[in-house]
Amino acid sequence: MKTMMIFDQLVNLHRERHRHFRLDPSRVDHGFAAQTNSVPIAMEEVPDAALFYPCVFIEREGTHAMTALLGLRAQHNLFVGPDRQWVADTYVPAHVRRYPFALAETPTPDNFLICLDEGCAGLNDTEGQALFLDDGAEGPLLAEVRTFLLNLHQAFQRSTAWCNEVAELGLLTPRTLSWTDHQGAAQELSGFLAIDEERLRALPPEVTQRWMSTGLMAVAWAHLLSLGHARTLAARQKLADTAAPAPAAQ
Numbered sequence: 001m002k003t004m005m006i007f008d009q010l011v012n013l014h015r016e017r018h019r020h021f022r023l024d025p026s027r028v029d030h031g032f033a034a035q036t037n038s039v040p041i042a043m044e045e046v047p048d049a050a051l052f053y054p055c056v057f058i059e060r061e062g063t064h065a066m067t068a069l070l071g072l073r074a075q076h077n078l079f080v081g082p083d084r085q086w087v088a089d090t091y092v093p094a095h096v097r098r099y100p101f102a103l104a105e106t107p108t109p110d111n112f113l114i115c116l117d118e119g120c121a122g123l124n125d126t127e128g129q130a131l132f133l134d135d136g137a138e139g140p141l142l143a144e145v146r147t148f149l150l151n152l153h154q155a156f157q158r159s160t161a162w163c164n165e166v167a168e169l170g171l172l173t174p175r176t177l178s179w180t181d182h183q184g185a186a187q188e189l190s191g192f193l194a195i196d197e198e199r200l201r202a203l204p205p206e207v208t209q210r211w212m213s214t215g216l217m218a219v220a221w222a223h224l225l226s227l228g229h230a231r232t233l234a235a236r237q238k239l240a241d242t243a244a245p246a247p248a249a250q
Contacts, residue, residue: 006036006039006095006099007032007099007102007119008032008119009117009118010102010117010118011115011118012104012113012114012115013101013113013114013115013116013131013142015132015136018116018131018132019132019136020125020130020132021116021124021130021131021132022123022124022125022126022127022128022130022131023120023123023128023141024127024128024129025122025128026128027121027122027124027127027128028099028100028120028121028122029083029084029085029121030080030084030085030092030096031080031084032099032100032117032120033077033080033096033099034077034080034084035075035076036075036077037069037071037072037073037077037078038067038068038069038070038071039067039068039070039093039095039096040065040066040067040093040095040156041055041066041067041068041093041094041159042066042094042152042155042156042158043159043163043216043219044155044158044159045068045091045093045094045155046066046219046222046223046226047218047219047222048091049068049091049093049226050223050225050226050229051091051226052079052091052229052232053068053070053079053091053226053229054069054177054226054227054229054233055067055068055069055222055223055226056175056192056193056223056227057163057166057167057172057192057193057194057195057223058191058192059167059193063160063163063164064163064164064166064167064172064193065159065160066223067192068093069177069189069192069229069233071233071237072177072179072187072189072234072237073237076240078233078236078237078240094152094155095152098145098148098149099117100116100117100120100123101114101115101116101117101145101149102114102115102117102149103115103149103150103152103153112153114142114145114146114149129141166195166220169203169207170199171195171196171203172194172195172196173193173195173196173199174190174192174193175190175194175227176188176189176190177189177190177192177230177233179230179233179234179237180234181241182237182238182241182242183241194223194227195220195223195224197224200220200224
């Protein structure tokens with residue numbers, strides 16, 4: 001069963017258990033993400049992600065975050081093709097690029113554990129980059145992975161803070177994505193939020209100035225522009241349904 005949307009066998013990285021593991025990227029495709037129709041994105045990613053996907057807000061237990069919509073049906077990613085590869089020349093979210101690794105928090109502040117999906121096809125004991133050196137120390141690959149994961153964690157923390165501010169300012173409003181499937185039937189995807197453009201324009205001057213000077217206003221407008229990709233998703237979904245009918249929208 002997948003956890004955190006893309007992992008099958010996520011375990012804590014262990015110096016002895018994984019001592020002889022190597023990672024061969026040539027054996028890793030994007031099939032692990034084929035059954036998720038959205039992924040979390042950090043606000044720094046929005047300008048790039050907004051060129052290809054609707055980037056929307058979601059609310060879970062009082063906390064707000066951003067996500068990129070990758071499909072209109074449950075468990076159907078329109079950007080992973082039959083070859084199990086991400087559609088060429090499109091932005092691949094960092095949440096996907098980190099695979100097969102993840103970061104887990106511990107009870108100790110600022111202490112994190114690297115986790116590994118043992119189900120990743122690229123893991124073996126003969127080909128690729130070694131996770132650990134002969135003396136048991138972390139190899140260069142794990143050093144790069146640790147830096148990437150920590151930077152991503154910090155980016156998501158900054159994003160959560162901003163998304164919560166957006167909500168506290170009363171800018172968010174529920175949105176529904178309406179589309180017509182390949183048989184002409186009306187379909188809807190709901191459960192997400194978007195910034196109200198009029199409310200955004202009416203922000204207090206001090207907030208507008210701060211957002212302008214820090215680049216946050218550009219993120220807000222990129223989010224709004226990204227909503228136009230709903231038409232792109234609908235077109236992709238029609239093609240996919242024509243080729244192989246998918247379950248009804250949920």
